[in-house]
Amino acid sequence: MTSTVVLSTGLVVMLIGLWGVLAHRNILRIIISLSLIGTGTHILIVAIGYVRNGTAPIIDRALTVAEAPARAVDPVPSALVVTAIVIGLAVTAILLAYAIRLYESKKTLSIDAFRDSKW
Amino acid sequence: MMQRLPSAIAVLLLALIFATIAIGHAEQTVLRPLAESYVRLVPHELGAPNVITGILLTYRAFDTLGEVAVLFMVAAGVGLVLKEPGKAGARSASDSEAAQPASEIVRTAAQILVPLIAIFAAYIIMNGHISAGGGFQGGAVIASAVLLMLLADPSHKLNSVFLSVTESLAGVLFVLVGIAGLIFAGGFLDNRVLPLGQFGAFFSAGAIPLLSVLLGVKVGCELSVILDRFRA
Numbered sequence: 450m451t452s453t454v455v456l457s458t459g460l461v462v463m464l465i466g467l468w469g470v471l472a473h474r475n476i477l478r479i480i481i482s483l484s485l486i487g488t489g490t491h492i493l494i495v496a497i498g499y500v501r502n503g504t505a506p507i508i509d510r511a512l513t514v515a516e517a518p519a520r521a522v523d524p525v526p527s528a529l530v531v532t533a534i535v536i537g538l539a540v541t542a543i544l545l546a547y548a549i550r551l552y553e554s555k556k557t558l559s560i561d562a563f564r565d566s567k568w
Numbered sequence: 569m570m571q572r573l574p575s576a577i578a579v580l581l582l583a584l585i586f587a588t589i590a591i592g593h594a595e596q597t598v599l600r601p602l603a604e605s606y607v608r609l610v611p612h613e614l615g616a617p618n619v620i621t622g623i624l625l626t627y628r629a630f631d632t633l634g635e636v637a638v639l640f641m642v643a644a645g646v647g648l649v650l651k652e653p654g655k656a657g658a659r660s661a662s663d664s665e666a667a668q669p670a671s672e673i674v675r676t677a678a679q680i681l682v683p684l685i686a687i688f689a690a691y692i693i694m695n696g697h698i699s700a701g702g703g704f705q706g707g708a709v710i711a712s713a714v715l716l717m718l719l720a721d722p723s724h725k726l727n728s729v730f731l732s733v734t735e736s737l738a739g740v741l742f743v744l745v746g747i748a749g750l751i752f753a754g755g756f757l758d759n760r761v762l763p764l765g766q767f768g769a770f771f772s773a774g775a776i777p778l779l780s781v782l783l784g785v786k787v788g789c790e791l792s793v794i795l796d797r798f799r800a
């Protein structure tokens with residue numbers, strides 16, 4: 450149940466991001482929307498790894514070594530999401546750098562101004 | 569309005585697919601075999617209480633190395649895209665804007681907060697193998713301290729030579745630890761080149777804290793370089 454709510458949240462965030470990419474004309478808003486799609490994907494991946502009544506896979510007083518396989522959530526999606534967050538940051542940085550250059554060439558951030566590079 | 573109709577249809581169709589995913593999703597009640605073996609093996613083989621750090625810095629440490637390479641490439645790529653042979657008018661105009669001093673609140677807050685953020689970053693990096701934390705997270709916190717410093721003093725010049733030398737040094741040491749694992753232990757980036765120590769202690773889990781520190785320093789430097797490139 451918990452993970453279904455989180456999973457649905459992730460899917461909705463992805464849809465909001467997709468709508469933002471398709472509907473907005475401002476490059477900065479498109480970049481924010483792309484980050485939203487990425488964030489939604491991260492939420493989705495973490496939700497898939499949830500195990501019913503599970504806890505974080507960190508061994509301490511609350512979770513002994515013996516009971517860890519029965520009570521821990523899946524650590525693999527969490528490890529993958531750390532990778533995905535870093536790559537998302539990298540993509541956003543490159544997108545913002547291109548946005549700066551595009552703004553310098555046309556003095557506007559609307560993608561309607563950038564028609565000459567089509568085909 | 570008519571322009572947005574295809575977009576709306578696309579989003580709606582995707583929403584339908586997503587709805588079937590959400591409805592068909594069944595929560596796991598037991599771990600998958602791969603996850604279960606990781607949860608069993610990380611405390612036993614690697615001596616690290618945090619299973620995720622064990623995966624990131626030993627079993628999948630090669631991926632982590634590749635990821636750091638991606639960050640390095642982004643720092644280089646941002647520099648390449650933003651580099652300008654002849655400074656355009658817009659750039660110099662934004663320069664004079666950026667040179668305005670920050671308000672006293674920001675400057676005072678930076679003086680108080682930057683050391684605290686740095687200590688917090690060191691804590692996150694050094695506790696990656698015991699509790700939640702790790703090199704990437706701590707490196708990002710270091711970069712946030714650098715960002716606050718730059719906001720408080722926009723004309724401050726970061727020592728880019730120092731940053732790139734530190735970053736390269738951390739990267740070389742990371743690979744050297746990996747090669748040491750190849751020679752003295754089970755394989756590339758195996759953490760058992762150093763003694764595992766007492767389970768849950770500060771100095772334990774073999775090379776994982778060392779790799780964590782190198783990763784944190786490297787990520788912190790790379791993100792600071794990226795921030796600096798955006799400011800230039």
